[in-house]
Amino acid sequence: KQEVTQIPAALSVPEGENLVLNCSFTDSAIYNLQWFRQDPGKGLTSLLLIQSSQREQTSGRLNASLDKSSGRSTLYIAASQPGDSATYLCAAFTGNQFYFGTGTSLTVIP
Amino acid sequence: EADIYQTPRYLVIGTGKKITLECSQTMGHDKMYWYQQDPGMELHLIHYSYGVNSTEKGDLSSESTVSRIRTEHFPLTLESARPSHTSQYLCASSVGAEQFFGPGTRLTVL
Numbered sequence A: 001k002q003e004v005t006q007i008p009a010a011l012s013v014p015e016g017e018n019l020v021l022n023c024s025f026t027d028s029a030i031y032n033l034q035w036f037r038q039d040p041g042k043g044l045t046s047l048l049l050i051q052s053s054q055r056e057q058t059s060g061r062l063n064a065s066l067d068k069s070s071g072r073s074t075l076y077i078a079a080s081q082p083g084d085s086a087t088y089l090c091a092a093f094t095g096n097q098f099y100f101g102t103g104t105s106l107t108v109i110p
Numbered sequence B: 001e002a003d004i005y006q007t008p009r010y011l012v013i014g015t016g017k018k019i020t021l022e023c024s025q026t027m028g029h030d031k032m033y034w035y036q037q038d039p040g041m042e043l044h045l046i047h048y049s050y051g052v053n054s055t056e057k058g059d060l061s062s063e064s065t066v067s068r069i070r071t072e073h074f075p076l077t078l079e080s081a082r083p084s085h086t087s088q089y090l091c092a093s094s095v096g097a098e099q100f101f102g103p104g105t106r107l108t109v110l
Helices: none
Strands: A004-007 A010-014 A019-025 A032-038 A044-051 A056-059 A062-067 A072-077 A086-093 A098-100 A104-109 B004-007 B010-013 B019-025 B031-037 B043-051 B054-057 B076-078 B087-095 B098-101 B105-109
Touching: A004 A086, A010 A019, A019 A032, A019 A086, A019 A104, A032 A062, A032 A072, A032 B098, A044 A056, A044 A062, A044 A072, A044 B098, A072 A086, B004 B087, B010 B019, B019 B031, B019 B087, B019 B105
Parallel strands: A010 A104, B010 B105
Antiparallel strands: A004 A019, A019 A072, A032 A044, A032 A086, A056 A062, A062 A072, A086 A098, A086 A104, B004 B019, B019 B076, B031 B043, B031 B087, B043 B054, B087 B098, B087 B105
C-alpha cells in the first residue's frame, strides 16, 4: 500500500524567507502528484499537479518538483508571505486511489 | 476552476438523529469521493463512486452510506449519528488524475 509522508509536520518562518516542503512516497508507480493548500476548517485547494512524466511545475511563487525514482516531491515557496500560512498536503495518485500525506502546517510570521 | 458544493457547512445535532450531507458538482466528473478528516489529522477515504449507480467503501470503516443516482450529486447519510461521528467531512471529484475538493461540512454530534 502506498504511504505518503510529509516532513516537517510544522514549520514557522519569518516573512520573506524562501522555504521547501517535503513529500515522500513509498511506491514510485504513481500517475501524478498533487499539492494542496488547506486553511483551518476549510476544504483543500489545488495548487499544483505534476504528471509522472514531468519533473516540475510552477505557478507564481510556487514551484513543485517530482523525482519518482527516489519517491520524493518538494514544494518550494519563494518570498513567503503571512497569507501563505496554511497546511500544505501532497497526494499521490496510483491510478485507482489518491493517497494523502498528513500535511505540513506552515506559519509565516510578519 | 472546479465547482463543488457542500451543504450544510456546519451542523450540530443530537445523538440518534438521521442526517444527510449534500455534495454536488457542476463539472460532469464521473468520480466522486467522501473523506473524513479530524483536526490536524490525515484524510481518510470513506466512500467513492466511479459513476451513476456505482458506490464503494473506502479504507476507513464508516457507518455512513452513500448514493449516486445522478452524476452531479453524491450525498452521504448517517442513519443514527453518534458523538464518534464528530469530524469534518470533505467531498471531492476528479477528472483524470486531478482531484478537486468542496469546502467541507463540520459535523458535531452532541
